[in-house]
Amino acid sequence: MKHTQGVFFSGYVTIKVHGHHPELFFDLCSRNGITVWNIKKTEAKTCIGNIKLEEIPQVKRLRRKTIFKVSFIHKKGLPFLSNKLFVHKPLIIGLVLSLFFVGFLSNIIWDVHVKGVHPEMEKQIEKQLSSYGIRPGAFKFKVQSPSKIQKQLLDDIPELLWVGVTEKGTTYQLEGVEKTLVEEGEKKYPRNLVATKEGVIVDMYVSRGQPMVEINDFVEKGDILVSGTLGEKEEEANSSPEEEKKDKKNELVSAEGEVIAKTWYKSNVNIPLKANYETLTGQYTNKYYLRSWGFSIPIWGFKNPGYEKTSTEIVDNPFRFLKWELPISFVKQTVYEKTEKFVDRTKQEAKSAAIKQAQKNLQSKLGNDAEIKFEKVLHEREENGKVKLTLYFTALENIAEIQPISQGD
Amino acid sequence: MKKWQQRIGNWLTEHLELPSDVVLELPRITTIGQIHAYIENHQGLILFSDNELRLKMKQGYLKITGNKFVLRMMLPEEILLEGTIKEIVFIED
Numbered sequence: 001m002k003h004t005q006g007v008f009f010s011g012y013v014t015i016k017v018h019g020h021h022p023e024l025f026f027d028l029c030s031r032n033g034i035t036v037w038n039i040k041k042t043e044a045k046t047c048i049g050n051i052k053l054e055e056i057p058q059v060k061r062l063r064r065k066t067i068f069k070v071s072f073i074h075k076k077g078l079p080f081l082s083n084k085l086f087v088h089k090p091l092i093i094g095l096v097l098s099l100f101f102v103g104f105l106s107n108i109i110w111d112v113h114v115k116g117v118h119p120e121m122e123k124q125i126e127k128q129l130s131s132y133g134i135r136p137g138a139f140k141f142k143v144q145s146p147s148k149i150q151k152q153l154l155d156d157i158p159e160l161l162w163v164g165v166t167e168k169g170t171t172y173q174l175e176g177v178e179k180t181l182v183e184e185g186e187k188k189y190p191r192n193l194v195a196t197k198e199g200v201i202v203d204m205y206v207s208r209g210q211p212m213v214e215i216n217d218f219v220e221k222g223d224i225l226v227s228g229t230l231g232e233k234e235e236e237a238n239s240s241p242e243e244e245k246k247d248k249k250n251e252l253v254s255a256e257g258e259v260i261a262k263t264w265y266k267s268n269v270n271i272p273l274k275a276n277y278e279t280l281t282g283q284y285t286n287k288y289y290l291r292s293w294g295f296s297i298p299i300w301g302f303k304n305p306g307y308e309k310t311s312t313e314i315v316d317n318p319f320r321f322l323k324w325e326l327p328i329s330f331v332k333q334t335v336y337e338k339t340e341k342f343v344d345r346t347k348q349e350a351k352s353a354a355i356k357q358a359q360k361n362l363q364s365k366l367g368n369d370a371e372i373k374f375e376k377v378l379h380e381r382e383e384n385g386k387v388k389l390t391l392y393f394t395a396l397e398n399i400a401e402i403q404p405i406s407q408g409d
Numbered sequence: 410m411k412k413w414q415q416r417i418g419n420w421l422t423e424h425l426e427l428p429s430d431v432v433l434e435l436p437r438i439t440t441i442g443q444i445h446a447y448i449e450n451h452q453g454l455i456l457f458s459d460n461e462l463r464l465k466m467k468q469g470y471l472k473i474t475g476n477k478f479v480l481r482m483m484l485p486e487e488i489l490l491e492g493t494i495k496e497i498v499f500i501e502d
Binding site: 003004021023024026027029030031033035036037038039040041044047049 | 453454456457458459478479480481482483484485
């Protein structure tokens with residue numbers, strides 16, 4: 001039976017043979033190596049049977065030598081089917097185009113919703129988003145992941161406290177929470193300013209309240225620097241009659257001001273004498289791929305950039321069809337050039353690098369307002385190719401901290 | 410001459426256990442109940458109709474009668490017959 005297997009795919013025809021003893025024609029065919037099957041005698045002079053599509057010319061050649069009349073009655077199989085299909089070419093073209101179109105539209109951002117913020121902010125967010133390439137009509141696979149957008153938005157719009165970005169098919173929904181700037185509502189509440197750490201007062205700018213310390217005073221942590229209770233100081237000292245009126249009232253205010261003090265810091269730094277680290281040179285090349293089922297087909301950037309050391313970043317954006325992700329994705333690969341740097345420091349160089357590093361660390365801890373000065377090296381040791389230093393710094397910083405006065409009502 | 414050939418053939422099948430259909434050029438007919446008949450090694454088709462199939466053999470004919478006959482497949486020297494088989498008759502001439 002294997003002779004007629006798969007005959008559907010290659011196509012076959014049913015022929016009708018007319019003449020005296022029509023079965024003999026099929027016999028003739030089979031003797032000449034033509035496969036014939038399903039032979040039926042319908043009438044005394046007619047016989048029908050199937051032959052393969054590719055063997056029709058041979059059958060025709062044989063028929064010429066005989067007096068039988070052969071006609072084709074059925075055509076079956078894939079070649080005929082596809083032929084039939086190709087008759088409706090516009091239909092197929094339309095179908096392919098429409099699939100393409102739907103696919104194309106599924107990869108486009110249709111809408112961006114911003115919720116939870118007032119219109120002014122909404123405009124700003126939308127503007128920012130469109131600068132990232134997120135606006136209706138933009139291609140989706142150029143857009144980063146929602147979490148990255150979220151982070152970027154928070155960095156670029158400082159007024160935003162939180163923003164949630166969700167991607168729902170072809171729309172982006174953003175929900176934002178603005179920072180409500182507290183308009184010093186606490187002004188009304190009486191408060192003191194106390195020291196956050198010990199130090200020597202260098203400067204004071206008190207705009208409201210009673211200063212309790214003076215320049216060059218040493219304060220401990222928790223000491224009251226500016227009191228919210230007016231007239232307190234006078235109470236302690238023997239007050240003059242003029243001021244007695246005031247301290248009876250003991251007016252409570254919200255202390256306000258800045259107290260700059262000199263503070264001390266000790267920090268331990270380890271720094272190796274020999275070090276190697278990698279830096280990016282800033283040179284990079286982009287490569288684009290189409291990836292499906294683990295296979296990558298490069299579509300742009302075939303050249304090998306010829307960098308000695310590289311670090312690669314891969315961004316994978318899958319294509320979509322309606323709400324489904326297709327197994328095909330657009331991959332952008334960025335290859336950065338890297339250089340390795342070896343540093344062989346002398347002890348002196350290591351020391352200065354350590355000081356710089358420690359100062360930087362301290363600055364980030366204290367904030368930009370603090371003024372840090374290196375004083376001296378307290379301790380120095382060399383061990384296992386590393387220099388261990390204990391450094392001493394002084395800083396000028398604001399040490400005032402708000403402490404509310406409990407009114408005891 | 411023919412007789413002599415047949416004698417050798419008979420001897421070969423008996424003593425060397427060669428398949429008799431090959432050596433003697435006889436048809437091999439395999440039937441599955443009444444519904445199928447598979448005929449190999451025939452010498453040609455003489456007659457085929459709805460209720461009869463006649464095949465040439467080296468000596469004489471093979472006649473199969475029945476009804477609703479369809480030749481499922483036809484290859485040189487092989488025929489698969491389908492239908493309801495009533496009898497298989499060997500006709501010597």
